Amino acid sequence: MSDPAQYAALRERGPVFRTVIEGLESPVWFVSGYEACKEILHDARFIRDESKLPGREGPSLAEQMLGAVGMPQEYFKYFGLLSTSDGEEHTRLRNVVARAFTARRVAALRPHLEQSAADLYATLAAKGGGDLIMEVGYPFTTAAICDLMGVEEADRPQILGWIMDLVSYNPEQLVPAVKNIVGYYRDLIARRRAEPTDDLVSELVKPGGIHRDLLAEDVIISIFLLLTSTGIAPPAHFLGQAVLTLLTHPGQLAELRARPELLAKRAVPEILRYTTSVPTGGPLYAAGDFEFRGCPVRHGDAVVPSLLGVNHDPARFDGPDRLDLSRDPGPGIGHLAFGSGAHYCTGAALAQVQTEIVIDTFLLRNRTLELAVEPDRLPFFDVPGKGTALGGLPVRL
Ligand code: HEM
Structure with a gap:
């Protein structure tokens, strides 16, 4: 479900309720209440690894989904590493990934990101316009992730092509793309073992590097596949969604232009909350029989956190369906668009800085950008299990 208005009726059934989600066979506990969701995401009785449930047999939900798109079994090991x-087990691997996104590394990246956004703006302006997601979002997010990992400039178009194949969700493109990405990283690891540089690949393969134990090559490949699949396409589409949100709320955009100091601390969190571009968090499973907020939860029950629903919960946000760029997000970042707890998005700091820079470059410093089509002609596509996403954003400037 991608439309927050649909949650109003559901919310009458309570912050947590049992339902069958379209496309799935078994019922799940659906969570659309903010406080209940936050509690669940911090409660160790709800786990992510379904295969660890005693008495559990057969393929996990994740394995069923990989099987359904024709992924060969020998590639299953590269998926779901953290989620x-x-x-x-999660903490050990997460700490390795988190090293790529320390505040220091993200801050060091900022001048590159600003330069990259300015260059992309100049290229688009010289043409009089183009597609903001394909021509700005993708090259911008690809450059950031490749800089962090150490993928050379010459190889980036190839990586981008494989990412495009991944987000086609077409098995005929998706499976070869995964095989190519895995092969590419295996080769990159071999090159950095032979000749280390100061990039993340080199740090991960060198003895005495940023992790305690030497990681197996397959684990390093899984980390890079995870960073490549989560750090490029979802933020690229979100950046388009963020710009669209401002263009379709001209009063709010005018206020932001008059008060640019709102951008980082108020406007960016509010746009993340309002759009919640990843509408559901990863599924959790009850590791026992217990009562949760009056609900009789049974061992193995699946729980689906509706991040879009909770970010539009009127019990937490005043007028939740209204975009208010001066809204005080409250403690922390306020919203749950990046999840919460142990599985909180590791790329959140990077994604926030990227959003700030794109809005600043394309809408605040330069003010001529406008939609090149009517909003109701914009392309949306289905993301399996996650609702719909904006496929392109044609703009003029
Ligand atoms: C606006 C952009 C982004 C949004 C809205 C977003 C949102 C999310 C959400 C909702 C989760 C799952 C939380 C859960 O299941 O409880 C997540 C996890 C994750 N995200 Fe992001 N994300 C974004 C950008 C990024 C970027 C740039 C990266 C960097 C590579 C990234 C890497 C990850 C990783 C590795 C996880 C798994 C964390 C774990 O399970 O421990 N994300 N993200």
Whole structure:
């Protein structure tokens, strides 16, 4: 479900309720209440790794989904590294990924991001316009992730092509893309072992590097596949959604132009909350029989956190369906668009800085950008299990 208005009726059934989601066979606990969701995401009785449930047999939900798109079994090991692990196993691997996104590394990246946004703006302006997602979002997010990991400039168009194949969700393109990405990273690891540089690949393969134990090559490949698949396409589409949100709320855009100091601390969190471009968090499973907020939860029950629903919960946000760029987000970042707890998005700091820079470059410093088509002609596409996403954003400037 991608439209927050649909949540009003659902919310009458309570912050947590049992339902069958379209496309799935078994019922799940659906969470659309902000406080309940936050509690669940911090409660160790709800786990991510379904295969660890005692008595559990057969393929996990994640394995069923990979099988359904024709992914060969020997590639399953490269998926779900963080999102479907718990406890110490999750913490150990997450710490490795988190090293790529320390405040220091993200701050060091800022001048590159600003330059990259300015260059992309100049190229688009010289043509009089183009597609903001394909011609700005993708090259911008690809450059950031490739800079962090150490993928050379010459190889980036190839990586971008494979990412496009991944987001086609077409098995005929998706499976070869995964094989190519895995092969590429295996080769990159071999090159950095032979000749280390100061990039993340080199740090991960060198003995005594940023992790305690030497990581197996397959684990390093899984980390890079995870960063490549989460750090490029979803933020690229979100950046388009963020610009669209401002263009379709001209009063709010005018206020932001008059008060640019709102951008980083108020406007960016509010746009993230309002759009919640990843509408549901990863599924959780009850590791026992217990009562949660009056609900009789049973061992193995699946729980789906509706991040879009909770970010539009009127019990937490005043007038939740209204975009208010001066809204005080409250403690922390306020919204749950990046999840919360142990699985909080590791790329959140990077995504926020990227959003700030794109809005600043394309809408505040330069003010001629406008939609090149009517909003109701914009292309949306289905993201399996996650609702719909904006496929392109034609603009003139
Ligand atoms: C606006 C852009 C982004 C949004 C809205 C977003 C949102 C999310 C959400 C909702 C989750 C799952 C939380 C859960 O299941 O409880 C997540 C996890 C994750 N995100 Fe992001 N994300 C964004 C950008 C990025 C970027 C740029 C990266 C960097 C590579 C990234 C890397 C990850 C990773 C690795 C996880 C898994 C964390 C774990 O399970 O421990 N994300 N993100």
